Amino acid sequence: MSETKTPEAAKDEPNIRIVEDATCTFCGCVCDDMELTVDLDANRITKAKNACVLGRAWFLQHGIEDHPQAMIDGREVPLEEAMDEAARILHEAKFPITYGLSDSPCEAQRVAVAINDLVLGNIDTTTSVCHGPSGIAFQGVGESTSTLGEVKNRADLVIYWGGNPAESHPRHFTRYTVTPKGRYIPNGKKDRYVVLIDVRKTPSAPVADQLIRVKPGRDFELLWALRALVRGRDVDPDIEKITGVSREVLDELVERMKNCNFGVLFFGMGLTMTRGRHFNSGALLALATDLNKYTHFVAKPVRGHGNVTGADNVVSWQTGYPFGVNFHRGYPRFNPGEYTTVDLLARGDADAALMIATDPASNFPKRAIEHLKKIPVISLDAKPTYTSRQARVAFMVATYGINTGGTVYRMDDVPITLRPAFDSPFPTDEEVLTGIHTRLKKLRANGRKKAA
Amino acid sequence: MHTELELTTAPEVPIEAECLSPAKIKGLSQSGIEHLAMMHGNRKVRVGDFFRVTGNGQSSLRLEGDLSRVKYIGAGMKEGEVRVNGSAGMHLGAGMSGGVIRVSGDASDWVGPEMSGGRIEVMGNAGHMVGSAYRGQRVGIMGGEILIHGNVKNELGSAMRRGLIAVGGQAGDFVGVNMRAGTIVVMGGMGIRAGAGMVRGSIISFEPVELLPTFTYSCWLRPTFLRFYLCHLGQSGFEIDDDHMGGRYRRYCGDSVEENRGEILVFDSR
């Protein structure tokens, strides 16, 4: 990778800048081969070479909005004052929670963990509402894994389960899993067999050699039947009635899985967020593990948000647990269902919330939103959202990957450096969080002095 | 004689009170009990800040009021009795190895996690993960009895290794998932995927159940051992009618993705 530079050729048009090897953070693919053309006068990206449709939209539609940096109760205030207020709220809360983090760089995520450590709070990421079930399953079942690079170079059987990358991760197929030629896959797609398992025919289907349609909500049964068949056990003769997939198709798939050289199971939220949740991902991970008796097989979640994988990694290395972590007792405790945000808001547990780059007010269940309205909320986001509009303290922050640098993790846990395109008048997540953290440290020290 | 604690101040955020257990209270004076520490969210508080205490520390404890936000009641108890006149919060009886907990109202999620003995009775409903392993733990309860007269949610008795769990009402999905052994009786019907990944153990349902494709029908029978259990439950306040006591059950064995040594018995009304 080369450094960000202003090429010689662009010198005669001084307001144009080319950023090579920039990184797109729009989805979990985190493509790091972007070539951005930036119009520095207009603070706009005019061209995003190599980006997919989603990535292009992400880059080209990005502008600098005219918006206050910080607001309290909808009123513009100086940044410092907002940070004071945010620190006060968190300091006084008995059950402060932090949520979001999946669209922030790791450096900011780290500060968020430190804040919770300090205020004895509760930190959770959007993982708890997308692949949290997988997180639970990793713990319960273990994970047989690899990087996307290995998939590209080795995988001759690629199975997608409950995902539609053509629309959600457009370059997944082309960069890693289907078309690229790899070291042991010299002919690219010709050397691979691609299976799509989903409840309906999606735009991803044309890429696949085979589409297996499972009855809605029957993924677990199908996975379980596959596990039994891989182990040489029999399954209910009514299997087609139960899952919508015939025994012949199952047998053929099992043979194919056992006899490939390197198989990979990618799974998406179609699997993790349907009835059964973490058991569905658990079943899939267990299937991959079972298959390792016969050949090399790995399972990988296809992650949505740009840096949700980073959130898992940062929260894990700082606390030992990936999400849903509570510090009330001064040490981290993990219990999804108890310390996961949706659940604890629905029960009315929290009394203050720090929402980082997330919009729960638009996508949480009603009970959770209702409680959120009753407590002071601090929001950090790069754009106005339902949550920021209702927040007691709202910070407008710079967009990561476009205006700020840092590190993000690709969905296969590979860290990637960001190369910002142009500056933003807004502070970064990290700056705001660090400001709050510094103030909290002072408040804590004063509190201790008073107590003494 | 018992010690009475009445919740007089409603907590703003959940309380964690492992101290509400005979093991911690027995032998203390009234003010000793009032000074026991609890967590109110992230703050340390005293029992006396929220409860009115009557009497000194006995091995029998009576808790009055809506304790649905009070977690860890009866945690780690080895003997004695805790009676909750009202509802109880999460982690009721966590890690208990003996004694009895009775709740007249509802209980929340994680009833009896890491339990190894004793008995928990809930007259109302309970939440998810009753008698289950904590996340990341391989084994659930190691013994004891959990008797819920109302309904429960998902993952009843997940990964349990020994003991008896009975539910008078309905249970959610994944009853007895990954169970190693032990017995689960559900009288009011259960959701899907019961016994997924079970190694050994028995799941008994009075109502028809949709089973996973990895369970195989073996036969119908009138299980003598079940009569034994149902007598026991009858003595514990469940209403067991003669049909269920002496009737026939369809036996399915599974889970074939595991050792296939478990069983699901489904009452067959014919």
Place this chain on the structure above:
Amino acid sequence: MRVGKTEVVDTFAEAFGMWGARVIITADTKNWARAAAQSFTGFATSVIRCKCEAAVECEISDTDTPDLRPGISVLLFAMSEKDMSARLVERIGQCVMTCPTTACYNGLENGTTVPVGQRLRFFGDGHQIAKVVGGRKFWRIPIMGGEFLVDDVFGVQPAIGGGNLLMLGRSGRTALRAASGAADAMRDVAGVFLPFPQGVVGSGSKVGSRYKGMIASTNEAYCPTLRGRVENSALPEGIAAVYEVVVNGLDENALREAMRRGIQAAAERGVDYVSAGNYGGTLGQYKFHLYELLESN
């Protein structure tokens, strides 16, 4: 001492310490439970050759058994704790488990236990299932008829064997009627059983013999035909037959009560003499003086 027309001899019965267990057999019907009990208690009259003694204690109605099916309570005695386990395993395995629809439970709540189901479970060849309910562990052994249920351990307790009464009659008929009447009366007492056929022994024995290897031999002192032939005959003139009623009990009180009732019942039937067997008080730990039994009432 006279009770009615009967002369009660001033002597005592000598009894021994043994170990006892109570076995509850249930089945789908009373008949199958009886069949199992009959088989279980077969060839179990005397420890001398049978290694244990056993008989039915009583029948239990289907409201009182552990599984609410018709049942029978059987008592089994042997000489040591270790023997108890072996005998229970043999007999439950061969006589109860083999009998259709049965289950077999421990009937003694007791501190001392011996392994039974724990050893029988191997019949399940790996398919057996352990269950624990209310602190009680039992085994489910899959069998061709369905499932056989047996408690993991059985309680055993020190018990008493060899309580006895001798019925001496001028006619064989009187003696036998008295003996079986006594046996019926004694059997009603909870905690005792009568190991011999219908409770009556026609060939009571003494310890030892002139022949090597014989542990017991005929009790010539009470054989009517040997009166005049042997010097130690214990029989008054005119006695035509002597029948012995042997009774074992879980504890001394039960045994006392049974023997007292036995004497009464025999006297009601007008037997000539009621006596008891002993070895001069040198062998057994327990002595039951007939007079004391009568006086205690």
